[in-house]
Amino acid sequence: MLSKSIKGLPISALVSYSKMSSGSVTRNPHMVSAENIYKFSLPLIGSAKPIDLKSLDGKVVLITNVATYCSLTGRNYTNMSKLVDTIDDPDFVAIGVPCNQFANKEPGSDQEIIQALKHVRPGNGYRPNFLLSSKVDVNGHREHPLFTFLKSYLRSEIDVIGNVDNMNWSPIRTSDIAWNFEKFLINQDGVPVKRYTPTTDPLDIADDIESLLNKNVRRYSVA
Numbered sequence: 001m002l003s004k005s006i007k008g009l010p011i012s013a014l015v016s017y018s019k020m021s022s023g024s025v026t027r028n029p030h031m032v033s034a035e036n037i038y039k040f041s042l043p044l045i046g047s048a049k050p051i052d053l054k055s056l057d058g059k060v061v062l063i064t065n066v067a068t069y070c071s072l073t074g075r076n077y078t079n080m081s082k083l084v085d086t087i088d089d090p091d092f093v094a095i096g097v098p099c100n101q102f103a104n105k106e107p108g109s110d111q112e113i114i115q116a117l118k119h120v121r122p123g124n125g126y127r128p129n130f131l132l133s134s135k136v137d138v139n140g141h142r143e144h145p146l147f148t149f150l151k152s153y154l155r156s157e158i159d160v161i162g163n164v165d166n167m168n169w170s171p172i173r174t175s176d177i178a179w180n181f182e183k184f185l186i187n188q189d190g191v192p193v194k195r196y197t198p199t200t201d202p203l204d205i206a207d208d209i210e211s212l213l214n215k216n217v218r219r220y221s222v223a
Helices: 073-087 110-119 145-153 202-215
Strands: 014-016 060-066 092-098 160-162 183-186 192-196
Touching (some): 060 073, 060 145, 183 202, 192 202
Antiparallel strands (some): 014 160, 183 192
């Protein structure tokens, strides 16, 4: 197995988009008619009521697909919590969305996910200080429409996608999320403004978040 990596992901786990699309990386043709994230909702772990994303109007939002048993889990979960503490602003909301479509790295139920985060990875009693949804698909014909929208709005920053043996969805599109912990930053109008690779440290997104928070007039929360 090759040890060399592309942006932190092993070459043995990656294939080029060009093998599927002759080198062309385009917007997702499987689009949802929406101008922002506010028409969507997400089921929440531990809550019988989903969160309507329109309730986040006026806030900067960071959405990432997460998994418990991935090599990227420890740093991403730990640093996502640190990011929330660092920003320390009621106008910033982070949401983790568990997904089991990448090499089966999120096999458990909602409650098993919470217990595994607490005792296994990151462990040591860890509990996320950000919103965590129930498990959904982010790619393929059963993907959550929120991710259809996000992917259609922003192309991926990388030109590679996971080994087909690790891809638990169909059909495969060039705009698909490539691995656990891709991240989408959404501005105060609910519009996606930036998409980050799975290996991007959440703490490295702090400046982009602060820039959005400082650019726009606060509509609801007190600065």
